[in-house]
Amino acid sequence: MELKSAMEAATADLDVRPGFVGDVMAGGRRRHTRRLVALTAAVALLAGVTTGVVLTDSSSVPAVAADARLTATTEGDLSGDRAFISEAQALWGRSKSAGLRPYDNVTEFTGPSNVFWAANTPSGPAALLAQAVRVGDDPSPRVLVGLVAGGGVVQRELDRGQESGLYRFGPDSSTYLALGLGGKVFWSVNPVRGPDNRLSRTWREAETGPGGVAVVTARQSERPVFVRADNPPLPQDFGSEPLRGRFAWRPDTAFVPHPGLGWSGRQCASDSPVEGPGWPAEKAPSPRGDLHQRGLLDYVVDWDATGEWSVCAWLPDGRYAEVFEAFGELYGALYEPSGSFSAPLLGGKAVKGTPVVVPLPDGQGTIVADFDGRIGPQERIHAWLAPAGTKDVMVRHGDVSSVVPLS
Known part of the structure; x- marks a missing residue:
């Protein structure tokens, strides 16, 4: 008591x-x-x-028999290198909290780790391990899968029923390990934008070797994307669900600045024509999804692919516009008052330290945004919808003002 x-x-x-x-x-x-x-x-x-939080070892809880990786024989060209396998297991055991997030809530390692794949890669020797773990007070063990390479634990994934099975590592983060998990993995690099502004991608199947593991090399500048499916996506299909490894989510480190313009939040360049949150009445706008569906916006995989800001505007003809940042460029969409998609916006490069200027079609004016700036004759904060025909606009930060040309 x-x-x-x-x-x-x-x-x-x-x-x-x-x-x-x-x-x-x-x-x-x-x-x-x-x-x-x-x-x-x-x-x-x-x-x-x-x-x-102290993670404990225990051998009293039975392993998860359904996952063969917990007891599988090591595959790969380093399967006979007992010294490397032992080193990988030792690094895995010494770094129990590495690669885990607080919400994973792993409290206990309930069985021995098993190296189910070990091989040489373009970024050096690597090993994939699996181990049964306890999550909170759940009586059923789960499976923790992870990568050891370069002298440490690179990444871990707690299998919650929908495993990504994608790992990235190496000095320049250009080596990928993709687990087949009983299916096929397709990958693509370097999307191409055609004369109609629609993107297309060429897909190829990742060749899986022993243990169902594929080794792929791709530079980050090539925008690699991986998809697990029975068949490859169509060249102009950007609606498939891409694989996202642990590396794809925002880093755990506090106060990591977002790249790009570095802005955050949602601001509006004009006032809503109606009071309250009831607009649009039928369908909430989804610019990213609508542009994906039309092949105008590439797959968004890495956490830093898009900015953390957007600018909205209600237009003179009753439509609604929203602008955002992705891959260092400006995108957006127009919507009818009902919420239905009207037209895409492709605004060009997003240049840090320079106000955003996005001309709108059909004589609806120009969106000007500069977070924390006071814009236009009324010094509207953050963003302003300049009327059609406006040649330039004044932007003030504190005591410093500058003239931004709009044409």
Whole structure:
């Protein structure tokens, strides 16, 4: 009861359902030690603590028999290199928290790790490992899969039923390992924009070797994209779901500045014609999805492919416009008052330190944006819809003003 009282006092200010600590402590004594570990992790997570969680090893919990990688014989041209395999397992064991995020909530390694693939790659020797783990107080073990290369754990993925199976590594991040996972993997680089402004991609199948692992080399400047499917996507199909490895999501490091213009948030260049959030009435606009569907915007895979800002505007003819940044260029779309798609916008390069200028079709004016700037004769903050025929606009930052040409 002393431990229960202490825990209730420690969590008194947290939003936890009534009886939480008591329920946790009410488990059978035969699981006492394991539940203390799970409780410690839960309290740390609730309190916002994301470091210092102790992950334990255990051999008392059976492995996940359904995943053959936990016991499979090592495949690859380094399968006979016992020294390398042992080193990979040692690095994996010493770096239990590497590649895990707080919401993964892995509290226990419940079985031995297994190197199911080890081979030489263009970026040096690499190994893929699998291990059964405990997630929170879930009685069913999960599978943790990851890559060891370059003297450390590069990436880990907790299999939650929809495994990506894509790993990127190397000094220039140009080596990919793609797991077949019982299917085919297709990949493409260097999209081409045609005279009609539509993009197209040439796809090829990634050749999987022993263990169902494909090794692919592609520079980031080539915009590599991977898709797992029965057949390759059509050249102008940009609606397929691309594979996104751990590297594709925003880094965990706090305060990482976003590349591109570096702006964040959503601002409007003109005022809504109606009060409240009821516009558009029938369908919310989705510029990125609509441009993907029409082959005008490339696959967005890496976290830094798009900016974190957008500018909206209600136009004189009743339509709605939204502009955003992707791949260092300006994109957007026009929508009818009903919310249906009207026309695409391709605005050219996004240049850091320079205001965004996007001319609109059909004499609807020009969107001018410069976050934290005061724009136009009324000094509207962040963004302004300049009327048709406007030749230039004044933009002020503090005591410094500049004239931005619009034509």
